[in-house]
Amino acid sequence: MRYLTAGETHGPQLTGIIEGFPSNVTIDFEEVNFQLGRRQKGYGRGRRMQIEKDTAQIVGGVRHGKTTGAPIALVVENNDWKHWTSVMNIEPIEGSDESKRRVNRPRPGHADLNGGLKYNQKDLRNILERSSARETTMRVAVGGVARQLLKEFGIKVAGQVIRIGEVEVKRTEMPIDELIAITEESPVRVVDKDAEAQMIAAIDAAKEDGDTLGGIIECIIEGVPVGLGSHVQWDRKLDGRIAQAVLSIQAFKGVEFGIGFEAARLRGSKVHDEIKYNEEQGFYRASNRAGGFEGGMTTGEQIVVRAVMKPISTLYKALQSVDIDTKEAFTAQVERSDTCAVPAAGVILENIVAWEVANAFMEKFGGDSVEEIRRNYESYLKQVESY
Ligand SMILES: Cc1cc2nc3c(=O)[nH]c(=O)nc-3n(C[C@H](O)[C@H](O)[C@H](O)COP(=O)(O)O)c2cc1C
Numbered sequence: 288m289r290y291l292t293a294g295e296t297h298g299p300q301l302t303g304i305i306e307g308f309p310s311n312v313t314i315d316f317e318e319v320n321f322q323l324g325r326r327q328k329g330y331g332r333g334r335r336m337q338i339e340k341d342t343a344q345i346v347g348g349v350r351h352g353k354t355t356g357a358p359i360a361l362v363v364e365n366n367d368w369k370h371w372t373s374v375m376n377i378e379p380i381e382g383s384d385e386s387k388r389r390v391n392r393p394r395p396g397h398a399d400l401n402g403g404l405k406y407n408q409k410d411l412r413n414i415l416e417r418s419s420a421r422e423t424t425m426r427v428a429v430g431g432v433a434r435q436l437l438k439e440f441g442i443k444v445a446g447q448v449i450r451i452g453e454v455e456v457k458r459t460e461m462p463i464d465e466l467i468a469i470t471e472e473s474p475v476r477v478v479d480k481d482a483e484a485q486m487i488a489a490i491d492a493a494k495e496d497g498d499t500l501g502g503i504i505e506c507i508i509e510g511v512p513v514g515l516g517s518h519v520q521w522d523r524k525l526d527g528r529i530a531q532a533v534l535s536i537q538a539f540k541g542v543e544f545g546i547g548f549e550a551a552r553l554r555g556s557k558v559h560d561e562i563k564y565n566e567e568q569g570f571y572r573a574s575n576r577a578g579g580f581e582g583g584m585t586t587g588e589q590i591v592v593r594a595v596m597k598p599i600s601t602l603y604k605a606l607q608s609v610d611i612d613t614k615e616a617f618t619a620q621v622e623r624s625d626t627c628a629v630p631a632a633g634v635i636l637e638n639i640v641a642w643e644v645a646n647a648f649m650e651k652f653g654g655d656s657v658e659e660i661r662r663n664y665e666s667y668l669k670q671v672e673s674y
């Protein structure tokens with residue numbers, strides 16, 4: 288399967304096309320919109336999230352609630368567009384105030400300067416409009432569709448925030464449904480109430496100072512069979528593919544699986560997960576420090592992916608930059624901005640990892656209809672069981 292997105296942050300809409308999605312999957316529209324709603328929440332966001340009420344329309348590939356196998360086309364309208372129609376108009380218009388919102392002082396940490404130089408754009412708005420994380424709205428809608436395929440096979444997705452600035456919590460290990468229920472209620476998506484209060488205070492303090500905060504988020508996927516991905520070719524290793532997808536999220540700078548970077552300090556005996564067997568479970572691991580992968584293939588244990596998000600680069604107390612017209616030193620341009628988008632980005636992480644797992648699932652059990660996939664899946668499980 289593959290997908291593409293298009294659209295600008297202050298343009299009329301975001302568009303997505305999913306290709307290769309199987310037929311006869313029931314699409315729960317509310318679930319897709321639920322994911323979009325979750326992405327809009329989370330403490331630390333700016334005013335834009337009050338303007339938007341993200342809702343996906345499916346305009347192709349689904350009839351009477353079921354996929355047909357045709358490309359799935361998705362649209363999410365930008366409510367903010369109405370405030371930008373003249374600036375963002377696609378056709379040239381007479382008396383346009385296009386230059387009114389011109390960006391000529393690139394923000395350190397954003398795509399402005401590199402994009403301006405590369406695409407030879409003297410209005411850096413032509414770069415920021417597309418580099419904006421507004422694009423993740425469509426990626427979450429796409430993930431919302433992928434989750435419906437995972438659901439058919441009992442695969443569950445959850446997430447939790449591990450760190451915001453200096454405040455870190457120990458990851459909570461609890462049944463996945465409980466984790467989902469608790470983190471859903473928390474404005475910063477943590478289980479621990481003390482840590483929640485400290486994180487909120489840290490975000491408020493950064494905002495007060497015209498500054499921003501990043502953090503660490505974790506995503507967990509449960510119910511994945513052994514053997515998604517492959518060791519035989521570099522670009523078929525599923526942990527590698529997930530890492531690429533995670534680093535493609537705006538402002539994500541690091542990724543690890545299981546105990547991740549911690550493994551560098553420990554001896555092998557404290558890192559590897561011993562193999563066990565019993566009649567009921569078949570092969571399983573005594574621990575899951577590997578985070579669900581060995582040899583680029585799933586082990587059948589939970590997939591545990593952790594990612595680092597850098598602090599937002601638009602600072603209200605702006606950093607030094609250079610005016611691209613005069614080449615003189617200036618403070619960077621200030622666009623309306625979030626203080627901390629870590630809790631919101633956790634939802635993006637979940638949906639992006641969900642897509643990669645669904646894609647690997649399709650590669651392994653691939654079929655044109657969900658019935659064909661189920662036959663392949665069940666026959667594979669029998670093979671694994673009788674191994
Ligand atoms: C959910 C989310 C919200 C974001 N909000 C902002 C924002 O309000 N202001 C900003 O400057 N960057 C924001 N970013 C980050 C920028 O989009 C990102 O830093 C920029 O596109 C450059 O890409 P890079 O950081 O991956 O190099 C956000 C990222 C995410 C994931």
Ligand SMILES: C=C(O[C@@H]1CC(C(=O)O)=C[C@@H](OP(=O)(O)O)[C@H]1O)C(=O)O
Pocket residue numbers: 296333334335336418419420421424537622623624625
């Ligand atoms: C619009 C979203 O996030 C935006 C991401 C973003 C950036 O530079 O990445 C900058 C801000 O854009 P605006 O100036 O329009 O408020 C955020 O609000 C969204 O997440 O839906």
